[in-house]
Amino acid sequence: MIRPALLCLPLALMSCATPQERCIAAVTRDLTVVNRLIAETQANIARGYSLEEVVISTPTWVYCDQPVLVPLPDGSRTWVNGGGMCLDDYTRTTTRPRAIDPEQERRKLDGLITQQALLTQQATPAIRQCQMQYPQ
Numbered sequence: 001m002i003r004p005a006l007l008c009l010p011l012a013l014m015s016c017a018t019p020q021e022r023c024i025a026a027v028t029r030d031l032t033v034v035n036r037l038i039a040e041t042q043a044n045i046a047r048g049y050s051l052e053e054v055v056i057s058t059p060t061w062v063y064c065d066q067p068v069l070v071p072l073p074d075g076s077r078t079w080v081n082g083g084g085m086c087l088d089d090y091t092r093t094t095t096r097p098r099a100i101d102p103e104q105e106r107r108k109l110d111g112l113i114t115q116q117a118l119l120t121q122q123a124t125p126a127i128r129q130c131q132m133q134y135p136q
Contacts, residue, residue: 023130031119034112041109049097060090 017025025032044050064086067079 018134018136020130020134020136023134024127027126027130028119028123031116031123034116034119038109038112038116041105041112044100045102045105045109048100048102050100051095052098053093053095055091055093057089057091059087061085062088064088 040050062085064084065081067081068084069077070080071077
């Protein structure tokens with residue numbers, strides 16, 4: 001299970017940040033998301049298609065050592081350690097191309113750039129407040 005560990009990574013990194021850095025990260029969270037979406041949309045336009053993550057789950061036979069209920073000659077049954085094969089789900093994440101409408105992507109980019117300007121304007125005083133509240 002690598003995924004949950006990766007989800008905890010930002011929390012671990014945030015614990016290393018200074019109070020000022022944590023404050024600024026909190027007040028610019030939406031701006032950070034919009035900046036990432038702008039970069040992604042610009043890359044989609046340049047490429048001519050987008051990339052989407054797809055999770056593929058495949059049942060796979062694996063060696064397992066699970067207990068198995070085995071009948072005995074007297075008609076009773078007992079649990080015996082297995083050693084056979086059992087099905088387990090193998091999950092992997094892959095990326096695949098997805099067609100885009102370039103005009104729609106450009107409109108989306110225009111909206112994101114407008115939102116970026118608004119969020120930057122709103123974040124500036126909040127960043128100053130963080131710097132005053134938590135001087136380095």
